[in-house]
Amino acid sequence: xxxxxxxxxxxxxxxxxxxxxxxxxxxxxxxxxxxxxxxxxxxxxxxxxxxxxxxxxxxxxxxxxxxxxxxxxxxxxxxxxxxxxxxxxxxxxxxxxxxxxxxxxxxxxxxxxxxxxxxxxxxxxxxxxxxxxxxxxxxxxxxxxxxxxxxxxxxxxxxxxxxxxxxxxxxxxxxxxxxxxxxxxxxxxxxxxxxxxxxxxxxxxxxxxxxxxxxxxxxxxxxxxxxxxxxxxxxxxxxxxxxxxxxxxxxxxxxxxxxxxxxxxxxxxxxxxxxxxxxxxxxxxxxxxxxxxxxxxxxxxxxxxxxxxxxxxxxxxxxxxxxxxxxxxxxxxxxxxxxxxxxxxxxxxxx
Numbered sequence: 197x198x199x200x201x202x203x204x205x206x207x208x209x210x211x212x213x214x215x216x217x218x219x220x221x222x223x224x225x226x227x228x229x230x231x232x233x234x235x236x237x238x239x240x241x242x243x244x245x246x247x248x249x250x251x252x253x254x255x256x257x258x259x260x261x262x263x264x265x266x267x268x269x270x271x272x273x274x275x276x277x278x279x280x281x282x283x284x285x286x287x288x289x290x291x292x293x294x295x296x297x298x299x300x301x302x303x304x305x306x307x308x309x310x311x312x313x314x315x316x317x318x319x320x321x322x323x324x325x326x327x328x329x330x331x332x333x334x335x336x337x338x339x340x341x342x343x344x345x346x347x348x349x350x351x352x353x354x355x356x357x358x359x360x361x362x363x364x365x366x367x368x369x370x371x372x373x374x375x376x377x378x379x380x381x382x383x384x385x386x387x388x389x390x391x392x393x394x395x396x397x398x399x400x401x402x403x404x405x406x407x408x409x410x411x412x413x414x415x416x417x418x419x420x421x422x423x424x425x426x427x428x429x430x431x432x433x434x435x436x437x438x439x440x441x442x443x444x445x446x447x448x449x450x451x452x453x454x455x456x457x458x459x460x461x462x463x464x465x466x467x468x469x470x471x472x473x474x475x476x477x478x479x480x481x482x483x484x485x486x487x488x489x490x491x492x493x494x495x496x497x498x499x500x501x502x503x504x505x506x507x508x509x510x511x512x513x514x515x516x517x518x519x520x521x522x523x524x525x526x527x528x529x530x531x532x533x534x535x536x537x538x539x540x541x542x543x544x545x546x547x
Contacts, residue, residue, distance in 0.1 A: 257281055268358070364380075383406060417431065499539070503537075
């Protein structure tokens with residue numbers, strides 16, 4: 197796992213869930229065994245109703261597991277009160293106190309810090325998240341993205357050893373999502389706080405995660421580096437959720453209920469569920485784009501149309517339509533002008 201650069205003074209920890217089981221109405225979570233390493237950014241990725249929020253609430257002490265253990269480093273915290281766990285929690289909704297200004301909201305988040313140190317801690321977090329101009333404003337006057345940055349600052353104000361993020365960008369517009377994602381990336385590099393971020397967004401998983409855990413139906417199905425999980429789903433269930441194709445020289449027998457499909461005279465494989473509903477998708481990392489007027493003379497290019505585009509760090513995350521859904525990550529300077537509705541050719545690199 198590629199570990200991001202972090203300050204030596206970071207306070208972080210290793211979290212481990214051991215055979216955790218939790219019930220919520222008719223839903224059953226577990227048994228879940230999962231680990232977040234010291235300073236790691238772990239993404240829990242899954243569809244709606246998979247148990248993602250329930251997992252976070254159990255880690256935070258808001259839900260009691262029926263069995264299993266939760267360990268912070270070597271300490272068993274399964275029965276510890278939530279306030280004793282030193283955990284910061286950010287929900288999809290910012291949940292700021294509407295009657296308090298931003299500074300007072302952050303002060304509340306830092307109330308466990310010694311009084312003499314609070315002002316300095318708040319100033320540092322406000323500077324890091326670029327919310328200094330907002331400190332004297334009321335939450336009702338902030339945009340959605342600003343409210344989430346303030347809520348993140350409040351969660352970090354007490355220097356937690358673990359940060360839990362529950363779909364923090366789900367309610368934001370695309371520009372605000374991108375801005376908050378960049379802030380999360382920069383803040384994690386700066387602080388190195390062990391972070392568990394649950395989402396159903398593939399782009400968040402790929403942009404932020406050191407590792408990703410696929411959670412479906414209350415069970416962790418696969419874990420690994422994000423690009424590896426997307427490129428090589430371990431089962432038909434994961435492949436259907438990710439809607440991905442395996443781009444490598446995959447000569448293994450087709451699983452029950454799957455079919456093989458050759459594409460563009462290359463030995464690439466799409467895993468297809470003949471009885472399934474949603475069409476499969478192909479993730480082409482580093483795809484080469486060409487103008488639609490340039491013919492694919494060598495036969496290995498696909499005509500496609502851009503249906504969605506999102507800035508992703510130094511490049512673009514594209515969703516393309518070519519009879520099936522394609523996703524491509526390309527450098528910002530590559531290929532023709534990129535815009536929704538553009539017709540292009542996509543050359544998919546052979547692995």
